Amino acid sequence: MHTAPTSEIPAQLIALFAALMLVAQLLLAVQRMLLTSIRLFAIQSLFLAGIAAVVAYSHNAFHVYVVVALTLIGKVAFLPWLLDRQVRRMKIIQEIEPLVNFPMSMLICGGLTLLGYLVARPFTSLERLGNNTLAVAITLVLTGFFLMINRRKAITQVLALLTVENGVMLAAVALTTYGMPLVVELGIFFDVLVAVMILGILVYRIRETFASMDISKLSQLKG
Amino acid sequence: MNLDLTAIVLQTVLLLALAPLITGIIKNWKARLQNRRGPPVWQPYLDLRKFFGKDMVISEHASWVFSFSPYVVFITALLAGLLVPMVTVQAPLSLFGGVLALVGLLALGRFFLALGGLDPASAFGGMGSSREMTIAAIAEPALMLAVFTMAIAAGSTDISRIVAATLGPDWNLLSPMHVLAFAALFIVLLAETGRLPVDNPATHLELTMIHEAMLLEYSGRYLALMEWGASIKQLVLMTLLVNVFFPFGLAVAAPAGLGFSLLTYGAKLLVVAGFVVIVETTNAKLRLFRVPDLLSAAFVLAGLALLSTFLFQ
Amino acid sequence: MNQLPQTLLLLTLLGYVLGVVASLVCLRAEKAANFCGFGIACLAALTGIAASITGLLTGATTAHESVQILPSLIPYIRFSIRLDPLSLFFTLLVSLVGLAIAIYSLGYNRQFFGRKNLGVFGAFFNSVLMATTLVFLADNAFFFLIAWELMALSTYFLVSFEHEKEESRNAGVLYFVMSHIGTGCLILGFLLLFQASGGYGFEGFHAVGVTMAAGPRNAAFILFLVGFGVKAGVIPLHIWLPVAHPAAPSNVSAMMSGVLIKTGIYGLIRVYFDFMGAPPNWWGVTILTIGTISAVLGVLYALMEHDLKRLLAYHSIENIGIILMGLGAALMFLHTGHPLLASLALIAGLYHTINHAVFKALLFLGAGAVVHATHTRNMEEMGGLVKRMPQTAFCFLVGAVAISALPPLNGFVSEWLTYQSLLQGFGTTSSLIRLMFPLGGAMLALTGALAAACFVKAYGITFLAQPRSEHAACAHEAGAPEVAGQFLLTAVCVVLGLFPTQFVRLLDPVTSQLAGFALSTQLSQANGLVLAGAKATGGSVSTLGLALMAVCLLPVPLGLWWVFARETTVRRGPTWDCGLQGLTPRMEYTATGFSKPIRMIFKALFRPRREVQREYDFSPYFAKNLRFESHVEEVFQTRIYRPLNWLVWRVSRRMRALQAGSLQAYLIYIFVTLVLLLMFAL
């Protein structure tokens, strides 16, 4: 019979990594430089991969290793590279100008974290791996959501979307026995990949036609 | 109830004969009250005779409606007359229609009278028709309400039955219902017959005349028919008034007591005529837009009459 | 029992379908389309008349048989028709009027040759006839609603048939919107009945009202009143009517005013007398009051019109009011338990229904001919037409006399019956309510007198005196089919007026079905010559007798003429012009002038606005030229509908701000939704 291994090393590692993911997220929320935030995202994904790796190791489940690999290849290496390249090629002004100023956004993120914990409270009992991972996951989703709202540039919105994705994957790893069936994982992975590519294409076209990436310029369709 | 032909014929003759006389009497008495000698009472007969003898001039704009109207006016007045009991309780045509039919017939006559006024394309005619129809329209509810009061009391719209009911044992002249309804109907009578203070039958001043304005283009025998029809209508309304409210003396069965009833009838008519004369001499003509006040007063009176049937019983 | 009416009715419906198909088939060949479409409509309508009359005479039972005409598709729908007396009576109405209009259209539509697509016109005309017939025959609320909506839809297309005119388009929209709102109320009402009876079948609805709780029952009453009231054009739901009827082609106006608004009456009778069970008192009182108000206000607004067709449209409102007075009285009698009087009042209402259908259709057809001849609907530019289009003028005169409720024509008969029921209603109750009856009667009298005034104006200004415009001066009589259609209706007017007792016999099954009494024997005295009230002593009238008597009296004036005026001559001369050089049409009395006294008397209601502009050189008494405008605004329009409309627009425009185009805003919507759900839904 399987019980939540709260006292074991893996569990603590997972809790640690999850916390670090959250930290990365909060840093993203206050980050001014575009390239830096891309790297932050890479780091966050790295922690995600770490968690997956711990899970895989502690349950020595093969297919979770696949997940680890995919995450490393995709979210840690490929996507950041892609975005980075695009940013450089399009010579986007580095400055990110958010809608809400930073103290305010910090405050909101704090509130969202609180909400995440409130929502996750009833479920702590059924988490298999470490405390509050679920809370972190929900918080990641919510703050990522807030980031999307708070950013003006197309690229940054893509980034925020990816952090939301990270949150979801964290939940997947944290809540389920150990990850989801392989086919689902693969499907999700490739969807995310394709999504980012298509977003890239769109960002490029927008850049071409609007000579800017400020999506607040995209407001002709009204009513 | 079969139709009594003799009664029909007699009443028709009576109507034809009596109507101009009443007009003449009213004219004559008015003159006397105003210290004039005035025309003799049979003057209207002479007028009619003369009109019939005259050639006619018909407006070139007029159509067949113009020539058709006098007959309608004349005949509807006669028909209406046959629906009211004059000297006998049983009106000759009461089977063919009660008070509703009477009002309807008079309205039909008025309808064509007004059309005849409009037909010759003269502004006077149009003005006359417009005013005539307006006044009739606002007189109608008062008339109907007063009539309903009587009809409800008698439980029938048949005038003979109403008369019979009033003639019955439980008849008292001074019941508030009777008094109020009578007052209402009297005002309506003034309005319907084009008397002062509503209309001045004696004037030919364009802006004040109503009935005369419609007849302006008529001449010769058509004019005669129109005038005669008008006086018959007046007689009919007076008869309605007197016989519905003061039915005493009416002969119940045909031959017996006809003479007496005829006498009483004449007397009653004279009294009403006197009333009319007094009103006409003591009142000035109202402005057209004050007439509604008068008639709405009549409406209120009739309404009160109705209410009184409801309260005192 | 008797299959004949059934088969005939099915043939009728089939005929209308055939008409639709045929007119669509010869879409390109307009002459053929006109001929096929309306010719077939004529035949079908004839069959309908035959069917309904045979049904009413032979199958004089209240037990209806229901016939399935299509397989049912979805739960609750049954495409079945019923042949009970009420349906048959209204089928008679639609077929009769439809026949005349179809004949008329054969000629009237020639004006559209080369301009419009007559195939479409014929198709929609037939489909309106079919849908209306189905509305009267439907045996299932679902089916009823389908037919109802089909009718509204086809009518919408017919109203905006001349869609080049902005007026027609807007009229169509207004009509359809109002009608749809009404339909919404109907659906709700039927849903309430459905709740009570558990099905949509009419036989299940029969007297279901008694099983309902007071709340839903009254709600249903009001919903049906609104729903059918919109269609019938009851004040204050009437605003579409004076807009839509004039905008449509005249044969369509005749159709709408003659038949379509009667579907509302049919619905009210069907629901209140068949479904709702014994009514509480205030229902009847409400209906009677609304009827009275509609009658008086309708005719008053009609008087203010100088657009011939708008005037007629307002008169439709008035007559619907008169019909409702009969129905309301009947409901009150049912409440106080006087089924006999209830039947009398019902007869009055139904009689007036068919009368109005006939003479209003007649008047609209005449107006159509006139408008076509003079190219205007403004009476001020007509005049003198009695010489130029004599037959139309004659028919219109008959219609005018009939609608003014003057003896001996049909309008008088039905109003006489209404008066009778009102007067005898006074005795049915001892509460103060009973004062409503004579007061209602007085208002009815006022209505009648005003209607007479209005039609003196309409006829006098339109047909008499000098032509007021070039077009009127060179107008020509309408073609043979038009005249034929009008004469048919004229004849019906006269027949309905002179032989009421014979016609009342047709109503026996209806009244015995709905109020439990067959009155025709009581109502007819002196073997059918005289029409009596419900009580033998209640008073009687005989239009036929009066007419004959009038003929008998004719010798009097003729004799006088022969005696005194044999050798007098008749000379044609100019009208007295006060010594001017002849009268010009501009000196004639105008329609506006004619109705001025009424306008002044009812100033409080009309709130007339007048603008006078004078230009004079030296003295105000010799104006060089003078411009006079006078407007009358409908109080419902200005006080209720316009503000409402304005409000709706305002709110909608405000709401557009939600979709302002900013992606952030959209994200925030989703975010807030999510957060709220997380906080409350969990």
Place this chain on the structure above:
Amino acid sequence: MSLLASLLFVPAGAALGCSLVRSRRVMAVLGMLAFGLTLAVGVALLLRVAADGAVTEWSGFLRADALSAWMVVLISVVSLATSVYAGRYFQRDLVARVVTEWQVKEFFILTPLFGCGMFLAVLANSLGVMWAAVEATALSSVLLVALYNRRTSLEGAWKYVILGSLGLALALLGTVFIYAAACKGSSRQLPSFDWSYLVTIAPQLDPRLVRLAFVFALVGYGTKAGLAPMHTWLPDAHSEAPSPTSAMLSGVSLKIALYALLRFHILTAACLGPAFSCHLLLGFGLLSMFLAAPFILVQENLKRMLAYSSLEHVGLICVGIGLGTPLTIFGALLHMGYHALTKPVLFFAAGNIHQSCHTLEFRLIGPGMVRLLPVTVLCLGLAAVAATGLPPFGLFFSELTVISGGVAAGQMTISVLVLAALIACFCGMLRQFTRILPGEPKARSLGDGRRMDGVPAMGLLLGGLLVFSVWLPRPVLDIMHQAAGIIGGEP
């Protein structure tokens, strides 16, 4: 070849073929063939499911029950009509130099993929795969929306993809929660993620997790299905996409998202009892209906107005399902079908008008379309009559079925609200169409007015609509009753 697999492979093959050939006509024919085939297969599938229950293939990876079969038929019909319409449409666009050959090729490749994704979404048994498939449809349609590459179309596409993929991320979270709930019960080895399995164990699932899962799924798939207030991408995408794509988006893609939501709804109802999810669906449905009305009334753009009317219809479907009685669910499914037959016609006609007038703004189109494009306007008018819920077309029946079902369920107020919203939308549509269709056109002619643009496609759909309005074949009725049973939670 087996039924379900062929449904996936045929469109995929068509896409492949289109990517290989270069002749436009061949590509169009390929599309038509593919979807014609899928339609045939779909009908076969429908008959089979109607006869003997759910069909599974690939060891239960693909599974088609009545609901799926119904959706399959709808997808095939709309896609077939779209590909029939698209050929001539893009030909005209090419003549007008609005698109390049390459963009047309892009369309013909992506559309079968779009269809393929939708088929997979309705056929997949595993919720995870279903999610992936829905995401795939979203991604394949984004580029279609952006096809014209105008500023506005890019904007529309951007909003569509951002909101869509965000929503889908939330939906994924919901999916994960369901899976987690499934994991709880079972022991160490991976539990199956199959819907057919989950629905059996649903009563044992942890209610709190399921509740959470449904909330996320509702917001997520609701965004894709265009439920207010998550609908904001809908008018932008629909108005900016090429008309064939708009037709597919509005005709089926919304319903696919709704279908996914329904699967969650069924699980939730089975676990928590119907009240929770039904009430949420009711709320969102009503909100959508009421939000649609004013926007329709004051809309200035034809296709945006059509999009809002889709919003209204989706809302009605949600209400029907939320009311939760067999009758209302039946009505909702019926409504899905009729709407799928109606809305594409409207978009096709709008496409014709767009190509003729080069604008979609009502005031620029101006009155008198009936004179300029009689045939198009005839189809548009018929479809509009249907879409506003007037007889003799089916939507009248389905709407009335839903309403009366609501009354039968004792939900009088809901029915009243629905009716009010429907009437409001009707008034708006009537007013808007009266602005452009009738009347005397401004002094310009659009060349040959008798052109038969897109008549085959519109005729196909309208014919089907008319036929199925008066006559529903027995199997179809059975299918819908079975589906209603499934949604209603019967085993």
